[in-house]
Amino acid sequence: GRLFREFGVVVAGAVLISAFVSLTITPVLNVVLHRESTHTEGSGHGKFYDMTEPFFQGMESWYGRMVGGFLKVRGLAWLVVAACAGLIYFIGKGIPNELAPLEDRSSVRLVLTGPEGMSFESMEKxxxxxxxxxxxxxxxNDFVFARTPAGGSANTAQVRVGLVPPDQRKRTQDQIAKYLTRSTKRFNDARIFVVQEQTIAVGSGAKSSVPVQFVLQNTDLEKIKEALPKFLAAARQDPTFQNVDANLKFNKPEVQLTFDRLKIRDLGLTTQDVAAAVQGAFGGRRMAYFLRDGRQYQVIGQVDRGARSAPNDISRLYVTNSRGESIPLSAVVHQTENSNPATLYHFNRFKAATISAQLAEGKTVGDGVRAMQAIADKVLDPDVFQTALxxxxxxxxxxxGNTTFAFLLA
Structure with a gap:
């Protein structure tokens, strides 16, 4: 399919060349080599045939004797087959599993993720x-390019490093990436992943993503919230990985407001009055337009910046009831501070969290996938969670998954 497009082109080209040779050169060569000998005592073939035929006859006779001898102990064939199968299994088991060796494409990316709530100015710095x-x-390096943000939030950034051609440098792309992985640990303000572009990848995003991405799925977000820290702790202790992070983070500070509806009614207020007061002070609601010098401007209603910088500022607000009395919002509104994800992610219609991991030196994608699955079997309840890659x-x-089928087919 798409992964082996180059291989398909090579095979198709080889078939075309073989067909051309079979239909043109081979028949002519056969005629030339099998011309009748001019000698009266010849075999009726050319000189080349007379010179090479004894060798082939001897090889055919030797092969016949070998097959005849082997048929006398034909039961040994099953032992040979079993020995070959065992040898293939043990050799295949010891070979590192990789989608494709990383090519030196003279490009390395550094993906940065800062703490939740980090401002654009801080992340850019x-x-x-x-x-x-x-x-x-x-x-x-040939060039270094940084952009902020690199995703949907201000606490992300990406630094791309373009390298000079391989024949103009002493270190390979992989050696430079490993050096950057060790050296960038000095930066404590952001988590940094050093990513090399994958040789074979489906989609533009997969080329610049980390090699191991494991997805936890559940219909209940609270169960993911409970299991995710345990999974991350186990993955960070695994020697297969050196950088582990998740896209789902329960660290965005929020303030939940709860209205005391009974007290609101007793004080001569309505829920709409309280909600309108909160929205007008903090929501930045558009209230009107006005024209000046041929330009249209919006009228945004909200209190001054200094009066809406902390959650407790809501206690300074008052709302007028039906009797003309000023009632403090703190009397009818209760605040609860908590933290929730900035974004909810879904995978196959389930709520999901994707764990991304960078491989340690000497480890392959196959090692990472097996390590992630082993952690999932140990930490997660299979009756509650579903996993995917x-x-x-x-x-x-x-x-x-198709390698065994292709091997048997061959």
């Missing part, structure tokens, strides 16, 4: 520091 460090510490890990699993 961190990405600039990382870009400056990479530019100074990697003399093989995505990105390069999914490509590897899909291709590896």
């Amino acid at each position: 961190v990405s600039a520091q990382v870009a400056a460090f990479v530019s100074d510490s990697v003399p093989e 995505t990105g390069s890990s999914r490509d590897f699993a899909e291709s590896a």
Whole structure:
């Protein structure tokens, strides 16, 4: 399919060349080599045939004697087959499993993720520091480009390092990536993943993603919230990985407001009055338009910045009831501070969390997938959670599943 497009082109080209040779050169060569000998005592074939035929006759006679001898002990054939199958199994088991060896494409990406709530200015400062460090510490760079944000939130950034061609540098792309992985641990303001573009990847996003991506799925977000820290702790202790993170983070601070409806009614208020007061002070609601110098502007209703910078500022607000009395909102509104994800993710219609991991030195995608599955079997309840792979890990699993069939077919 799409993964082996180059291989398909090579096979198709080989078939076309073979067909051309079979239909043109081979018949002519056969005629030339089998011309009748001019000698009266010849075999009726050419000189080349007379010179080579004794060798083939001897080989045919030797093969006949070997087959005849083997048929006398034909039961040994099953032992030979079993020995070959065992040898194939043990050799195949020891070979590292990889989708495809990483090619030196003269490009390395650094994916940065800061704490939830980190401002754009702070994240841009961190990405600039990382870009400056990479530019100074990697003399093989051709260019260094940083962009903030690199995703849907302001606490993400990406630094791309373009390298000079391989024949103009002493270190390979893989050696530079390993050096950056060790060196960027000094930056404590953001989690940094050093990513090499995958040789074979389906989709543009998969090329720049980390090699191992494991998905936890459940219909209940609270169960994911309970299991995710345990899974991350186990994955970070596994020697197969050196950087582990999840896209679902329960660390976005929120303030939940609960209205005391009975008290609101007793004080001569309505729920709409209380909600309108909160929205007007903090929501930035558009109230009207006005024109000036041929331009249209919006009228946004909200209190000054200094009066809406903390959750307790809501206690300073008052709302007028039906009797003209000013009632403090703190009398009818209760605050509860908690943390929730900034974004809810879904995979196959389930609520999901994707664990991304960077492989340790000497480890392959196959090692990472097996390690993730072993952690899932140990930490997760199989009757409650479903798991899946995505990105390069999914490509590897899909291709590896067909390897045995292709081997048997061959």
